[in-house]
Amino acid sequence: MPQPQLLIFDCDGVLIDSEVIAAKVQCELMREEGIDLDAADLAQRFAGLTWPAIVERLKEETGHRFSQAFMQRVDDEIDRRLGTEAEEIAGAHEMLDRLEMTRCICSNSSAARLELELDHVGLWDRFRPYVFSAIDIGKAKPEPDIFLHALKVFDVRAENAIVLEDSVHGVAGARAAGCRVVGFTGASHSYPGHADALTEAGAETVISRLADYPAVVEVLGDWQDG
Numbered sequence: 330m331p332q333p334q335l336l337i338f339d340c341d342g343v344l345i346d347s348e349v350i351a352a353k354v355q356c357e358l359m360r361e362e363g364i365d366l367d368a369a370d371l372a373q374r375f376a377g378l379t380w381p382a383i384v385e386r387l388k389e390e391t392g393h394r395f396s397q398a399f400m401q402r403v404d405d406e407i408d409r410r411l412g413t414e415a416e417e418i419a420g421a422h423e424m425l426d427r428l429e430m431t432r433c434i435c436s437n438s439s440a441a442r443l444e445l446e447l448d449h450v451g452l453w454d455r456f457r458p459y460v461f462s463a464i465d466i467g468k469a470k471p472e473p474d475i476f477l478h479a480l481k482v483f484d485v486r487a488e489n490a491i492v493l494e495d496s497v498h499g500v501a502g503a504r505a506a507g508c509r510v511v512g513f514t515g516a517s518h519s520y521p522g523h524a525d526a527l528t529e530a531g532a533e534t535v536i537s538r539l540a541d542y543p544a545v546v547e548v549l550g551d552w553q554d555g
Contacts, residue, residue, distance in 0.1 A: 342495035433459035476506035504531035
């Protein structure tokens with residue numbers, strides 16, 4: 330049976346409760362563009378995607394073209410709020426205290442944003458230098474590039490890595506890389522049917538509390554994925 334050797338964490342929505350903050354900023358500023366969207370719906374539909382990917386989908390839905398200046402303004406405001414308002418997901422530090430295995434972060438957020446928000450909640454030093462941004466690596470999730478990069482860095486086979494993800498896109502990318510995946514539904518943007526959606530995307534099991542993750546990692550060491 331594959332024994333876990335590497336734990337890969339998504340950041341936004343897994344370690345930091347940031348998806349709702351980003352969605353609120355996006356909706357607030359899009360109203361100035363004449364587009365009225367609900368932040369909870371936006372977070373549910375687009376959690377895990379990059380801002381350019383979200384914009385592309387919204388352009389297809391609405392026909393509206395967003396300027397580069399607008400996109401940069403949204404990014405800047407999200408960074409500002411994450412640096413002052415973001416909070417860790419409950420139990421993040423305690424969970425990490427119980428996990429001795431090698432770990433890293435694989436995220437679609439930029440390297441600068443990851444350092445900003447992780448430092449704000451005191452998690453940066455618990456992962457650096459192994460905080461990987463898909464923007465620097467290759468294609469963003471749901472493509473597997475960032476997970477494959479992490480496997481290469483640590484010289485670990487995919488079946489020996491466990492990924493903790495809150496988004497369908499993240500689960501799909503991790504599974505495409507061959508990793509085992511645990512879904513997470515404990516952030517503020519979680520929604521009815523969230524756990525089912527993660528399971529359908531390929532998560533072996535789903536948890537809603539980070540306190541449960543160390544036990545799940547132990548169980549997965551003896552549980553062969555079918």
